[in-house]
């Protein structure tokens with residue numbers, strides 16, 4: 461069978477050249493005489509891999525020197541606890557914007573360890589927008605201000621960052637990291653599960669300002685203490701060695717084949733514009749998000765008729781466009797068009813949708 465166009469929300473598409481490189485090196489890495497999977501994480505050859513991964517990531521995102529990069533496990537979801545355990549150590553209060561299921565989970569988990577002040581919510585709009593924020597509700601003594609930068613399920617993104625002043629901004633970038641230029645210095649902490657834009661599942665990347673490290677609360681489990689991982693170069697215990705290696709290949713692809721994040725951003729804007737332009741003009745498919753809050757990565761859309769939705773998802777899959785079924789909380793369809801989805805994949809899907817529309821309105 462040929463490779464399909466995979467619009468999965470995560471784990472998601474990885475560039476074919478990355479997979480081929482991993483395949484070519486799978487059995488015998490360089491002159492190591494063994495697979496990366498079989499290597500000691502403490503060997504010089506593996507140390508070179510993790511060092512290079514960090515170095516390319518720092519180059520791509522222009523990460524300042526006063527930030528640490530940690531390669532962790534436990535998924536983005538473990539960060540929902542790890543962040544408050546490490547950062548909610550002053551007033552014991554945090555500010556948070558409720559923009560979807562991932563922010564809600566982060567809110568629930570943080571509530572076990574600190575007082576969460578929800579400064580805005582779009583729940584009543586079924587999270588179809590980013591709520592307008594009233595700065596007077598922000599707590600200047602908050603230990604941090606939490607957002608989910610791109611809402612994978614609902615297809616919204618923060619187009620502007622909240623003005624939280626000296627309160628460190630913490631952002632879940634699981635589904636948008638490396639997709640557009642950011643200024644790392646605007647954030648206290650950025651985290652992302654790797655399985656959307658960085659590689660395979662099993663790796664979670666944390667970028668944290670160094671002054672926020674070393675203040676974990678006394679009951680914090682050792683494995684949940686940023687200082688432990690920072691001090692040990694992400695090797696307090698065995699890191700997800702193979703996932704980090706594939707992440708390195710993805711970063712090399714982004715740097716060498718795409719040309720870096722500015723170039724990636726342009727491609728992503730082009731893909732999203734092509735998709736939204738069609739949705740806005742379609743008589744069959746309707747986007748669920750409008751205006752400036754639209755995500756460049758995850759695009760939910762509906763026909764308004766469940767049977768038609770189902771028929772479309774089925775026909776699309778048969779034509780080689782897979783994983784288009786929407787999340788159950790939004791219904792309809794969702795196309796995740798992460799970095800590794802080529803322009804051509806989006807163009808072909810839109811052409812297919814046009815043809816489907818002609819036969820079904």
Ligand SMILES: *Cc1c(COP(=O)(O)O)cnc(C)c1O
Pocket residue numbers: 470534535536537538562608610611612632633634635653654656
């Ligand atoms: C996928 C996702 C998560 C969950 O990631 P896990 O690694 O499965 O825990 C959290 N936040 C966002 C924004 C996501 O897209």
